[in-house]
Amino acid sequence: MCINYKTIIPVACGLVVSVFMLCTVQANSELPIADAHVHYSHDSVELTPPSRVIEIMREANLKFALVSSSDDNGTEILRNLAPDLIVPGLRPYRRRGETQSWFTDEGALKYVEGLLRKNKYATIGEFHLYGDSAELDIPRRIVELADENNLILHAHSDADAVERLLAQSETVKVIWAHSGFDDPEDIANLLSRHGRVWADLAFRSEVGSGGTLSKAWRELFEAYPDRFMLGTDTYTPERMYYIPEHAAGARVWLATLPQELAENIAWKNAYNLIMPVWEKNRQAGNVNSENAGSANSVSDSNLCNSEQNDNALALAGDQYRAWLTTNEPIEVSQATSITVTLCGDISNVERFEIDASMPSHGHGTNYKPEITQLSSSDSAAKYQIDGLVMHMPGMWRWELQVVAPDGVDTLMKEFVLE
Numbered sequence: 037m038c039i040n041y042k043t044i045i046p047v048a049c050g051l052v053v054s055v056f057m058l059c060t061v062q063a064n065s066e067l068p069i070a071d072a073h074v075h076y077s078h079d080s081v082e083l084t085p086p087s088r089v090i091e092i093m094r095e096a097n098l099k100f101a102l103v104s105s106s107d108d109n110g111t112e113i114l115r116n117l118a119p120d121l122i123v124p125g126l127r128p129y130r131r132r133g134e135t136q137s138w139f140t141d142e143g144a145l146k147y148v149e150g151l152l153r154k155n156k157y158a159t160i161g162e163f164h165l166y167g168d169s170a171e172l173d174i175p176r177r178i179v180e181l182a183d184e185n186n187l188i189l190h191a192h193s194d195a196d197a198v199e200r201l202l203a204q205s206e207t208v209k210v211i212w213a214h215s216g217f218d219d220p221e222d223i224a225n226l227l228s229r230h231g232r233v234w235a236d237l238a239f240r241s242e243v244g245s246g247g248t249l250s251k252a253w254r255e256l257f258e259a260y261p262d263r264f265m266l267g268t269d270t271y272t273p274e275r276m277y278y279i280p281e282h283a284a285g286a287r288v289w290l291a292t293l294p295q296e297l298a299e300n301i302a303w304k305n306a307y308n309l310i311m312p313v314w315e316k317n318r319q320a321g322n323v324n325s326e327n328a329g330s331a332n333s334v335s336d337s338n339l340c341n342s343e344q345n346d347n348a349l350a351l352a353g354d355q356y357r358a359w360l361t362t363n364e365p366i367e368v369s370q371a372t373s374i375t376v377t378l379c380g381d382i383s384n385v386e387r388f389e390i391d392a393s394m395p396s397h398g399h400g401t402n403y404k405p406e407i408t409q410l411s412s413s414d415s416a417a418k419y420q421i422d423g424l425v426m427h428m429p430g431m432w433r434w435e436l437q438v439v440a441p442d443g444v445d446t447l448m449k450e451f452v453l454e
């Protein structure tokens with residue numbers, strides 16, 4: 037039955053019908069899904085606004101999404117936008133294309149260590165690692181960091197590398213990405229020998245293909261009902277849009293399993309493994325950042341009341357003031373995200389715009405940044421600006437325009453990008 041439900045469901049069921057030639061029971065169309073394998077990497081950030089990504093996830097009725105991105109910026113944007121939905125994982129990649137080099141790259145390790153000092157996560161990964169590469173110094177250090185920071189490893193690895201990682205720690209847990217692309221027999225083999233391994237089914241479209249499970253997969257799930265979880269694997273930008281379809285497709289084959297097992301795989305296994313870790317780390321992070329008094333933890337109104345802040349750049353217009361903060365150095369031709377805290381009479385603000393230009397060249401940026409309002413009160417509003425790209429070195433000017441009924445207030449700041 038696809039009718040008698042809110043408008044989104046007929047569409048989802050219609051999709052399922054066309055793909056699988058059957059429309060599953062209505063009850064299951066609401067089954068929440070935990071998507072344990074999402075990436076929102078730099079190219080996705082440029083192509084799909086974060087607010088759209090969150091919409092897509094809500095359309096898919098995701099309980100939560102474990103997100104890791106190259107670089108970490110995308111994860112951070114999503115987490116700030118929807119802290120109820122996003123569980124952050126720390127990927128050791130600064131750009132796409134580091135899958136084969138990170139484990140011998142000191143820079144990748146420094147990058148991970150730097151982010152761990154700054155942010156809280158639930159996992160380290162997804163990283164790619166095979167065979168005896170797991171014995172190298174950098175992967176060994178990653179296992180230590182996982183233990184020191186209460187993090188689960190998310191490993192795109194063969195069974196050999198997973199076992200080598202496990203052998204380096206008595207406590208570390210591993211989410212085995214894509215279940216190693218192994219067949220059910222080999223997956224069972226690893227799970228039977230190690231209680232600290234869970235397996236995600238990302239990019240395993242053969243599982244439940246056509247809406248039914250093969251005997252081998254069904255037996256595997258029945259033998260290990262607590263160890264499997266779902267994932268879309270949005271490794272390319274266009275796959276962000278595949279999240280709802282992936283969830284709908286999974287619901288079809290999950291409906292062929294006993295309800296408890298279906299719920300386990302749909303979201304409970306991921307939830308039970310990841311959420312306690314994330315809750316603990318998140319709470320530790322709140323305490324730390326309050327103590328540190330960093331720009332991120334200063335509330336909007338506090339920031340508006342301050343005269344100076346070492347972590348924020350001040351802009352002033354006739355009626356409004358603003359503080360700009362960014363978590364990463366601004367680099368030529370890299371999409372930058374900044375947070376703007378606007379101070380003044382917010383009820384009067386009709387529109388808020390930002391542009392970057394080069395005064396000496398008479399031209400601006402070629403990219404239109406995406407503005408998302410994160411919060412607002414009477415006297416302060418916070419905006420996330422994504423996709424700000426300054427494509428060459430030189431003198432740049434940031435221009436913020438606050439459009440109010442009685443005119444436009446322009447706030448400007450010039451700076452040199454090297």
Ligand SMILES: [Zn+2]
Nearest residue numbers: 073162269271
């Ligand atoms: Zn992946």
